[in-house]
Amino acid sequence: MAKLLEGKPLAEKIKEDIRKQAASLKNKPVLASIMVGENAGAAAYVKSQAKTAESLGIEYRLQSLPQDTSESTLVELIRKFNSDSSVNGIIIQMPLPVNIDYKKISQFIEPGKDIEGMHPANIGRLLFGKAKLIPCTAASAMELINASGIDLYGKEAVIVGHSEIVGKPLALLLLDKFSTVTVCHIGTSKAGKLEEHVRRAEILIVAVGKAGLIKGEWVKEGSVVIDVGINRVADKIVGDVEFETAEKRASYITPVPGGVGPLTVTMLMRNLVEAAKSQQ
Known part of the structure; x- marks a missing residue:
């Protein structure tokens, strides 16, 4: 049974550091x-x-x-x-x-004031591994991956979803850690190859916004699963991964809600303090 990677305790820990840094500014x-x-x-x-x-x-x-x-x-x-x-x-x-x-x-x-990290200049810095202002959802996913304690070097990382705010920046962040990165998208699904890529993922990040897109039995034994998706099904909020089955196979998994979500605003504030430090 997987251990839960919960965003709130991690966010509280990061907030302590942000609070100290904000107070130390002129x-x-x-x-x-x-x-x-x-x-x-x-x-x-x-x-x-x-x-x-x-x-x-x-x-x-x-x-x-x-x-x-x-x-x-x-x-x-x-x-x-x-x-x-x-x-x-x-x-x-x-x-x-x-x-x-x-x-x-x-x-x-x-x-320098783009705290969402989406200006082409900041994306360029991300490409060179020099970014200080990182897109918030991608940064949140990385914090959760790091919290699992997994060594990213040489690991098979599969990202499902290639958006500008999650998939693409996350691919660059993982490449910077020398993971072997595969990015899947609608073309992968239409080619019938999504399952094959997901099955070999040691680190799986899903950010599509489609409930149950990733079947639990596809999840590799012992993998780390980061589910960024938020979907309303009837009166429940669920992710993109079939949680109940995936939880039995993964070593770490984020709950939805309660995983990535609580971290995004915290990452925004961390970027703001980083920007303020550069300006003062």
């Missing part, structure tokens, strides 16, 4: 958060961010804009925060209205 770190329009999910995430920031000695400045905000108005606000020396980090809350392209807009954030 000025209180400031996070500028931009929310466009009204969305219940985004509002809940903002509330969680603000609460965590406050508990860590970080100032959280929320700027809410109306639904009909234009791209140019949003860019203007980003530039204002870029030039404000009191602001250490900027986050744009998702989702954005359909008329605003996040990939385009996010490039206007000063790389």
Whole structure:
């Protein structure tokens, strides 16, 4: 039976370090958060961010804009925060209205203030193994993998899902640790090869958003399983991996909820303090 890799105890431990680092800075770190329009999910995430920031000695400045905000108005606000020396980090809350392209807009954030780690300059640093601001979900997954104590050198790591925020940055992070990395995606599934790749994974990370995509019996005996997926099935929240069967085969596995989720906001705050240290 697998040991559970729970995010909350790990997050609390990391928060202690963030709190100390924030307190040691010359000025209180400031996070500028931009929310466009009204969305219940985004509002809940903002509330969680603000609460965590406050508990860590970080100032959280929320700027809410109306639904009909234009791209140019949003860019203007980003530039204002870029030039404000009191602001250490900027986050744009998702989702954005359909008329605003996040990939385009996010490039206007000063790389040193891009605490989501998604600016092309920060992704470039990740490629060279020099990144200090790492995409939060990918960083959370790495923290959980490290908590298992597994030696990543030479291990077969299989990532299912190739998104910009999880799969791709995680592949680079694992390559930096000399794991042998395979990235699976919809093309892998259509070719009928997903099961074959998953079965040889010593480290399996799944981030697709499809309940039960990975069958429990595919999971290799003794492997480490990180399930990033969050799906609502009836009145339950479940991951992308069939938990009950996988738990009997893996050595370590993340629960859903309670695995990766509790760490993401903590990683955001760690990035903010890292950005503040570089700026002061």
